[in-house]
Amino acid sequence: MTAVAHPIDVPRSGRWTLFGVVAFAVLIFTQVFAFVTSPPDANMGQLEKIMYVHVPAAWIMFVCFVIVMVYSLRFLWKGREEDDLLAAAAAEVGATFNGLTLVLGMLWGKPAWGVWWAWDARLTSTLVLFLVFVGYLALRAFVDDPQRRGQWSAAVGILGAINVPIVWMSVTWWRTLHQTPSSAQTMAPAYLAGLWTNAVAFLLIMIYFIRRRYEAACLIRAAEHAAQATALGGLE
Amino acid sequence: MATVQSELAIEAHGVARRFGARWVLRGITLELRPGEIVGLLGSNGSGKTTLLRIFGTLLKPSAGTARIYGHDIVREPNDVREDLGFLAHTPGLYDDLTARENLRFAAEMLGQPVGANLDAALERVGLTHVTNERVRGFSAGMQRRLALARLLLRRPRLLLLDEPYSNLDSAGIALMNSIIVEAGHAGGGALVVLHELAPAAGVLDRTITIVNGRVAESAPAPAPRVRIVAGAG
Amino acid sequence: MAFRDDVRRIRAIAWKDLTTERRSKAGFNSVAALGVTILVLFGFALGPDAQALREAAPGALWLSALFAGVLAFNRSYQVELESGALDQLLQYPGSRWVIYVGKLAANSIFVGLMLVIVVTAGIALFQIRIPAAWPSLIGVLVLGAVGLVVLGTFYAAMASRSRAREVLLPLLLFPMLVPVLLAAMSASKALLNGDMMHEAGAWVKLLTAYDVIFLIATLLAFEYVIEV
Numbered sequence: 001m002t003a004v005a006h007p008i009d010v011p012r013s014g015r016w017t018l019f020g021v022v023a024f025a026v027l028i029f030t031q032v033f034a035f036v037t038s039p040p041d042a043n044m045g046q047l048e049k050i051m052y053v054h055v056p057a058a059w060i061m062f063v064c065f066v067i068v069m070v071y072s073l074r075f076l077w078k079g080r081e082e083d084d085l086l087a088a089a090a091a092e093v094g095a096t097f098n099g100l101t102l103v104l105g106m107l108w109g110k111p112a113w114g115v116w117w118a119w120d121a122r123l124t125s126t127l128v129l130f131l132v133f134v135g136y137l138a139l140r141a142f143v144d145d146p147q148r149r150g151q152w153s154a155a156v157g158i159l160g161a162i163n164v165p166i167v168w169m170s171v172t173w174w175r176t177l178h179q180t181p182s183s184a185q186t187m188a189p190a191y192l193a194g195l196w197t198n199a200v201a202f203l204l205i206m207i208y209f210i211r212r213r214y215e216a217a218c219l220i221r222a223a224e225h226a227a228q229a230t231a232l233g234g235l236e
Numbered sequence: 237m238a239t240v241q242s243e244l245a246i247e248a249h250g251v252a253r254r255f256g257a258r259w260v261l262r263g264i265t266l267e268l269r270p271g272e273i274v275g276l277l278g279s280n281g282s283g284k285t286t287l288l289r290i291f292g293t294l295l296k297p298s299a300g301t302a303r304i305y306g307h308d309i310v311r312e313p314n315d316v317r318e319d320l321g322f323l324a325h326t327p328g329l330y331d332d333l334t335a336r337e338n339l340r341f342a343a344e345m346l347g348q349p350v351g352a353n354l355d356a357a358l359e360r361v362g363l364t365h366v367t368n369e370r371v372r373g374f375s376a377g378m379q380r381r382l383a384l385a386r387l388l389l390r391r392p393r394l395l396l397l398d399e400p401y402s403n404l405d406s407a408g409i410a411l412m413n414s415i416i417v418e419a420g421h422a423g424g425g426a427l428v429v430l431h432e433l434a435p436a437a438g439v440l441d442r443t444i445t446i447v448n449g450r451v452a453e454s455a456p457a458p459a460p461r462v463r464i465v466a467g468a469g
Numbered sequence: 470m471a472f473r474d475d476v477r478r479i480r481a482i483a484w485k486d487l488t489t490e491r492r493s494k495a496g497f498n499s500v501a502a503l504g505v506t507i508l509v510l511f512g513f514a515l516g517p518d519a520q521a522l523r524e525a526a527p528g529a530l531w532l533s534a535l536f537a538g539v540l541a542f543n544r545s546y547q548v549e550l551e552s553g554a555l556d557q558l559l560q561y562p563g564s565r566w567v568i569y570v571g572k573l574a575a576n577s578i579f580v581g582l583m584l585v586i587v588v589t590a591g592i593a594l595f596q597i598r599i600p601a602a603w604p605s606l607i608g609v610l611v612l613g614a615v616g617l618v619v620l621g622t623f624y625a626a627m628a629s630r631s632r633a634r635e636v637l638l639p640l641l642l643f644p645m646l647v648p649v650l651l652a653a654m655s656a657s658k659a660l661l662n663g664d665m666m667h668e669a670g671a672w673v674k675l676l677t678a679y680d681v682i683f684l685i686a687t688l689l690a691f692e693y694v695i696e697v
Contacts, residue, residue: 131644170648326553344481345561
């Protein structure tokens with residue numbers, strides 16, 4: 001693995017602003033579409049509408065984990081700093097969507113179950129995964145050297161991503177084996193259209209957020225590299 | 237990857253290293269020919285230890301390249317380590333093991349035999365009387381001697397020594413110098429980070445002075461010009 | 470030949486870790502004592518009703534072992550950092566994974582012994598009735614301990630060398646260990662209650678899979694975290 005010596009590619013953001021506008025427009029459209037076209041749920045009434053943010057947010061959280069893993073592997077393999085920065089951006093965005101999922105889940109659960117937290121299998125797994133994200137971000141905050149930070153984050157990110165299905169399975173078993181009723185969230189076909197379209201919208205939003213976060217990180221690193229060039233004063 | 241068999245013991249181009257926002261090394265270019273014994277001088281914080289650690293494959297440079305006997309320190313660290321004997325400023329010993337146990341551990345890690353060679357090394361550095369004493373009770377000078385004994389277990393080609401004379405009495409200094417000279421005769425070499433020239437006078441071929449992370453001067457020794465450098469670090 | 474050298478190095482590292490720990494006089498005794506102390510505190514929190522204690526026993530035992538074990542993991546790197554020994558360790562030829570396996574071996578013995586003490590204390594304090602299936606229970610203890618030690622040793626390689634190591638290691642480790650804890654606690658609970666519904670088998674499979682997956686993953690990843 002070579003030492004980080006080459007300057008960072010600072011990505012150009014021209015087209016991405018347009019992408020962001022489009023992404024938000026799509027999101028508004030799909031949310032309105034879901035609101036308008038989906039019937040109120042027999043049990044929960046209009047509360048069901050939360051699902052159109054809560055569920056796609058959860059799906060995006062998983063996508064972010066995968067992105068973190070892929071780019072962490074790439075970083076360990078190729079040693080390009082950009083890959084580390086993208087993995088970190090995906091982790092931040094993933095943590096955000098994770099937090100959103102949790103909050104909405106609790107907002108949904110309070111009227112539905114009567115309590116803020118019922119150790120529901122899915123929500124509990126989401127909470128554990130949130131803590132995994134937090135650990136990754138805490139590690140990055142505590143390590144200053146970019147080389148070390150990149151390699152350690154990559155290892156932690158990969159292990160965390162591997163653990164996602166295992167955590168999910170173990171928490172779900174824990175709940176079902178104890179014979180306590182879990183919240184039935186069967187998806188009637190009427191809701192599916194709304195969910196899938198919103199999932200696509202959220203995916204676009206996710207891509208936009210990660211891109212922007214990544215650009216910011218690249219700019220910071222490029223500034224540091226520029227300082228390097230000054231300090232080296234023209235030597236190779 | 238095929239390496240060009242360089243004749244140089246150390247060949248460094250533009251080696252630079254930063255810690256956080258601070259640039260400690262700002263582009264070091266130097267050469268060490270086989271058999272040469274070179275002293276590295278500079279004030280505190282000038283980057284001497286960092287440079288040594290980079291050559292010793294303990295740190296990767298933030299920029300620049302370096303080769304030890306033709307092996308790239310970043311791409312072929314294992315090959316580099318085969319040729320190196322590194323004596324850090326802190327001895328890196330285990331306080332709760334005895335002198336012999338420390339050497340024994342080193343020998344096992346090096347793939348060396350364990351037996352009379354350990355006792356011979358202890359004798360060479362004058363620590364036979366504390367063979368079975370725990371290092372916790374050793375003085376700083378004794379710890380440095382033990383670290384030196386560990387170095388002797390494998391005859392390294394190139395010695396990288398970080399302020400090796402500190403805490404040594406005159407007998408210890410003579411011992412260190414004899415080992416350094418041996419390395420030079422065997423066609424290896426030594427790069428010695430020094431705080432002051434005096435103990436190494438008569439052993440060095442030349443000196444390199446680091447100021448503010450750059451090579452300020454490379455001069456033949458002996459002619460101990462003690463330079464007081466105001467490195468801002 | 471190279472593999473024999475590696476085995477030799479692994480043994481040397483494990484011996485060195487265990488010997489320095491044994492002679493330091495601070496290590497094992499205090500960690501084991503801490504484990505028992507935490508168990509006692511759990512007893513105060515959950516008892517003194519015997520039935521409540523028996524219900525909570527698996528959870529309390531595993532958490533006590535976890536909290537005490539965290540100290541052991543950081544300590545195994547502490548000895549290298551104190552006198553700059555890690556730099557020296559990285560100078561020796563050979564692959565990095567032997568350092569990892571050596572420390573795994575030493576930590577396994579350390580944590581295993583601690584677990585024995587904590588479990589023994591737990592049997593008394595939590596009035597556990599030893600079931601007929603106690604060999605399976607020992608199996609669960611072993612598998613759970615392996616999961617703990619593998620991830621603990623791996624994450625400590627990073628946490629022990631960073632700022633705020635006392636908080637960073639648990640912060641990284643505990644969420645990752647949720648599957649191990651759930652599996653070990655649930656399987657223990659089931660076995661203690663006679664395992665009417667044959668739950669324990671499924672949990673044991675999960676534990677085994679977890680141990681294997683993460684042992685391989687951490688072995689592959691170790692050289693990236695120890696060298697830098």
